[in-house]
Amino acid sequence: MTRTIKLTLRYDGTAYGGFAPQPNAVTISALLREAIRRATGEVPRLAVAGRTDAGVHARGQVVSFSTASRIPADRFPHALNAHLPHDVVAVAAEEVPPAFHARYDAVSKVYSYTIDNSPFPDPLLRRYAWFVPQPLDLGAMRAAAALLVGRHDFAAFRSTGGAAKTSVRTLHRLEVAEVPGAPVVGRLLRIEAEADGFLYNMVRILAGTLVEVGLGRRSLDDVRAALATGDRTRAGRTAPPHGLCLEAVRYPE
Amino acid sequence: MTRTIKLTLRYDGTAYGGFAPQPNAVTISALLREAIRRATGEVPRLAVAGRTDAGVHARGQVVSFSTASRIPADRFPHALNAHLPHDVVAVAAEEVPPAFHARYDAVSKVYSYTIDNSPFPDPLLRRYAWFVPQPLDLGAMRAAAALLVGRHDFAAFRSTGGAAKTSVRTLHRLEVAEVPGAPVVGRLLRIEAEADGFLYNMVRILAGTLVEVGLGRRSLDDVRAALATGDRTRAGRTAPPHGLCLEAVRYPE
Incomplete structure (x- = not known):
């Protein structure tokens, strides 16, 4: 069964090339994708609310993705933080309706x-x-x-x-x-x-x-x-x- | 003519072995002493209000020292910051009576x-x-x-x-x-x-x-x-x- 997860992230952007994938920089999305891969075995497509630039921080970034894993939604922060560096932290997660999109649904x-x-x-x-x-x-x-x-x-x-x-x-x-x-x-x-x-x-x-x-x-x-x-x-x-x-x-x- | 200077410091203590001199760590006092030496040519004896430990920060640390230099008191922050790292910053300085001592006079x-x-x-x-x-x-x-x-x-x-x-x-x-x-x-x-x-x-x-x-x-x-x-x-x-x-x-x- 596929579920959609809404994840809230905090990060110190100092060390990173922003959120969105980039060829020559470590990005938040690359770190997050890898953490999800290690936790679930899946490489998800990520939707993100705000594509923050290099050096920009976040206390309430929101990302959504779908997953077939059985990790309970509220355990995702623990599961992902085990594979994330100290300056990128998942702080909350919940299951949302399948069509939820972190960017398009933001008001x-x-x-x-x-x-x-x-x-x-x-x-x-x-x-x-x-x-x-x-x-x-x-x-x-x-x-x-x-x-x-x-x-x-x-x-x-x-x-x-x-x-x-x-x-x-x-x-x-x-x-x-x-x-x-x-x-x-x-x-x-x-x-x-x-x-x-x-x-x-x-x-x-x-x-x-x-x-x-x-x-x-x-x-x-x-x-x-x-x-x-x-x-x-x-x-x-x-x-x-x-x-x-x-x-x-x-x-x- | 010798004057006594009261200096206010801010620092991020993360990288340092505290304020007081230590054999095997970079300390705030060593950095400050070296900055004063480079600005004035003198190696002063420093009095400090709070001997903060390794990793402890300061927004209002106070240090006093005497100097024969002609740098105007209120120019000391500029003169010292030129020789201090970005995580140690002199933010204010004033001339005080000769007997002033940053620690003993603190109320x-x-x-x-x-x-x-x-x-x-x-x-x-x-x-x-x-x-x-x-x-x-x-x-x-x-x-x-x-x-x-x-x-x-x-x-x-x-x-x-x-x-x-x-x-x-x-x-x-x-x-x-x-x-x-x-x-x-x-x-x-x-x-x-x-x-x-x-x-x-x-x-x-x-x-x-x-x-x-x-x-x-x-x-x-x-x-x-x-x-x-x-x-x-x-x-x-x-x-x-x-x-x-x-x-x-x-x-x-």
Whole structure:
């Protein structure tokens, strides 16, 4: 009997060439496929909710695959973790209806982007936060974020290389918060973005744009113009990958 | 002219043999001494607020030393970071009165101890949190913490090897909190301890004791007995070093 398994994964992306298969890098999908092969004897076709890039992390990545193995669904994390490295961890698994697809069935995804806004980089965050030493105007960043929330054509906020047919997306939330429990020096900012889908590099370009607004290098009018024209050069730079983390993927109840 | 400099340091202790000089390990003090030598030409005698062990981290370690160099006090972080690895960062420096001593003048120290209380370890926290998969009774941990706060003989809460003459300390705070922004699976706990001074391994034994109480393996009466008898075997295990972080050192205003 074939079942479909929905698997939730966490990983530290530092050492890897992203999720999707690649010729010259160790990828999360290759590690996961091999772990499934060793646990079940099968080489599954994987569906993944978010194809994270090299260096990007995940706390709530979702993968689905079908299997004929008899491993109980809730034992899959144990079975797979025995064959996964310490920086890739299966944290939950459940059986879902046969037609379930981790990407197509997702109704929204939540990403975080972390910024170490201190005069000197915090060594404990060097793999997980973008170090931006200059002062950032949080109010301006939030005003820009408010312009971006909603259903828009985000053509200016994607890198070439994505395969999406339309660049219209609904950005449900784009929040900029100071993380409580402040360090002794500086502060930690966290951008949280939730959308029905993200274009290639979209969260990193949103983060780069908000930071440039926070630095005073880009205005709210620039953000409006980026949305209106779809011109990539009107949006900010692509923020580095290591600040990005796929936090959660939501599905219909 | 000789000046005394008070330097604040952050470090990821993962790769190092602790702060204090050791024959067969790279230590934070050796790195710092070498960075000062390269920046000033002098080999200083360092005073340090907290002699953190191998694997222990710091966000607010304080070191003092005297120097005849003409580097302006507030330029020391830049000057030293040029010669320090990425996981050891000077974040602040100021000139202080000549007699200032980072350890003797400290009125209190604040340590955090982080616990990844999830069914499976979070790979993003594997260097910074103790993974405890079993359910923890937060209420019981807080009740035990309340017993420990105050001026007590903490003889049961120290490892052999410390040089302290008395084991009486005042524990100002011992708080157990759930870190907000919960991950998708499990939860993150943070113990924060502030005292006028800590015995050797004291925070790690406090953390180990609170966790054993949270697991139901040790009772509040055990904690009372540990305090009353000074018997090390009545307190809990020494929690692993990587969950521990020296957050801040306080000095008289």
